[in-house]
Amino acid sequence: METEMVSQLIDQFGMDVMRFCRKLTFCSEDAQDLYQQTFLKLMELRVAIRKEENPRAFLFSIANGIWKNECRKLRRRARIAPSISISRMQEENEQIQDSADTQSQVLEQMQQEELRRAVERLEPKYKTPIILMYTFGMKVEEIAKIEHLPQATVKTRLRRARQKLKTEMEERGYGI
Template structure:
């Protein structure tokens, strides 16, 4: 794959890759890093990439692997030196900006609902969360998800079904 072809891939799939990276990380700074690292790794591995064999799935699988590696490194570092007390003292965390809505009440309700759905999704394990994000945020077909994750399509369908069921149960419990 030539650099010009890679540039075209960024144009075609950049927004969906970025949205998926945001779903994986949950904040803009980490999303920007993961997005950039994904395409840097794609440049390194461009000789392995085949544009005719679903390059979007390949890019998403790179993002998944990089994110998994970052989380492993973070967990290892947390065992050595926990930073949770530091984060609590400085007020670090994620903050979603409010979308411009018709009324302040609608904005608050929308933010609350979005937060509930995101919390329910974040409680799922990676086996269930990744297919869910790929399906709904990256708009990938079941076969594409199977290719990106290296699992059979039936397994993807099963995990999507289980994830939806667990999300539904979690949201029914949390709803007033």
């Protein structure tokens, strides 16, 4: 693929791809790496992208594929030698220190954080459709195309993910 075309895609969809990467990884450094790998992979593929075929979904599909491969690799490594994410611990400590808000705002933030963590704990097959639908407003058809799955499977995964999230949030005392 020509660098001008990649540059145009970055200008047009770069922010969406970066947001998607952040939602997948929940870590800004990992998101930046995934973002760069996505556009490098696009250049390696040397495919022609037509605007009428939804290039944004194609870019999300590339990022999602790379992320799934990374997750597999990390799971294999975790079985051998478990590790702790220092950057996540630092982010959580910064959030605790910055909380000088009113009680209702703090409670809302806690609920949002619990929900974010619950989404993060979902299996990748449930997490990706939830992120694509509720963060990026994608339709089931687009998610199915990105995930390379039938629409019925995407709908089932969305329903199961919502059920898991609801159960977990209720166990933590929210929404009762």
